[in-house]
Amino acid sequence: MRVPSRSSGRQSGPGVVPAAPVRRLPGPSPVRPSPTRPSPTEPDLAAYRAAVAELLVEVGALADAPSTAARQLLLDQRLREPAITAVLDATPQGFLGARETLLLEMARYQPNARSSAGDLTALVRIYLLSRIDVMWWRDTPIFSTDAQVNSSIDLVDLEWLRRRDLLQFRYQEQPANVLGRGLRAVRRRLFPAATPHTAGLMFRRARREVVALLNDIGREFASATPPGTPPLWVTSLVRSAEHQYRLRSLGYAAMVPSGHCLGYAADVEMTWFQRFGVRDVLADLLLARQAAGEINVVDEGQAWHLCLAPAARLRLRRSYEAEMGV
Known part of the structure; x- marks a missing residue:
């Protein structure tokens, strides 16, 4: 099957707000640009993904340690291809900043069991494809601190929605203390395949548009899979x-800047669904939405990273409001 790289609070805190939105987004629904005919003011993302896929083949051939100089020369040449330069130049860092960041990430790379970047090729893939996220949302302020996430009126409490049966996906929170981590470890030993092997959400909060997107995907996934298949599982x-x-200090491939820090990204479990024979079904659903220009998809191994496209934001905000009855 195709993969994206080759085709293209834990507590809600005192600032948690109920699910009803603070304000509606006015105006008519925008016309979506054709995925095969990009807007003249935006880079051609199909060409960008194709150029990245070609670059990854060459990086893979130079993955050994003695090839450091050859890799840097390769990147210097290939990153200057118009399809790649157009995207990198449209990110907040600009072309030079994005290039230097990638080279630093590669120089510092150390494989470990926690990182979604299993090798240098995966690191380059994750970095370059995730630049689409930050290009899309380049004018959006990031959530700098945990306190900002917990108090933002632009985010809703997932637990409030879950208790009212308004979510079409599952998640688990990170344990809050040593006792919680111990209980989680015991459950995993007793029932190792009952849930995905993931740390869980640090913040159980999300933008309304992202909730609507995940609910849409969750419904579509449930309709396309046999009875008894677990619902869509969100890991971040x-x-x-x-x-x-903090994640970077622990060895995770947590890119900076990131669509997660903008609130428009999510990670969904993939590997766990192999045991139910439906991983490819989910992959095809996600790639179809990418082809339609609704999301960006990055294969990160066990989980796939999704980021909402700005063109889909208003439709999904209205979908959220209609679904929640507000």
């Missing part, structure tokens, strides 16, 4: 930049 949502740096 909004993160603060503060938490992103």
